[in-house]
Amino acid sequence: MLCGQNYRKLNAASLLFFVRKHLVQLSFIIVYTTIEEAVSKHPDVDVVVNFASFRSAYDVTLDAMRFPCIKTIAIIAEGIPENLTRKLILAANDKNVTIIGKA
Numbered sequence: 001m002l003c004g005q006n007y008r009k010l011n012a013a014s015l016l017f018f019v020r021k022h023l024v025q026l027s028f029i030i031v032y033t034t035i036e037e038a039v040s041k042h043p044d045v046d047v048v049v050n051f052a053s054f055r056s057a058y059d060v061t062l063d064a065m066r067f068p069c070i071k072t073i074a075i076i077a078e079g080i081p082e083n084l085t086r087k088l089i090l091a092a093n094d095k096n097v098t099i100i101g102k103a
Contacts, residue, residue: 035048035060035063035064035066035067036067039067039069039070043069044069045069045070046069046070046071046072047070047071047072047073047074048061048064048070048072048073048074049073049074049076050064050073050074050075050076050077050101051076051077052077053077054077054078054079054080057075057076057077057080057102058080058084058087058088061073061075061088061099062088062091065091065092065095065097070097071096071097071098072097072098072099072100073092073097073098073099073100074099074100074101075088075099075100075101075102076101077101077102078102080102085102
């Protein structure tokens with residue numbers, strides 16, 4: 001999920017969810033299959049809430065860090081191996097991204 005910094009405005013960038021195979025739009029929620037697609041359509045987002053499982057949370061987080069507009073990533077998954085968590089911290093520091101989590 002990506003969120004814009006201005007939470008008082010309800011717009012299409014308020015909440016963006018990603019799934020692998022489908023784009024689904026629910027009231028005020030738009031689902032994209034890739035972070036790249038969502039960021040290109042909503043360049044004002046700056047927060048990612050990563051709901052990926054512990055098996056893919058590392059890759060999803062690294063993918064989100066590719067985009068300069070993303071400043072904060074919250075990782076919900078538990079069980080990410082400690083060595084991968086350390087790599088995420090180093091990458092986040094290099095890109096000036098704040099990591100919240102792993103849970």
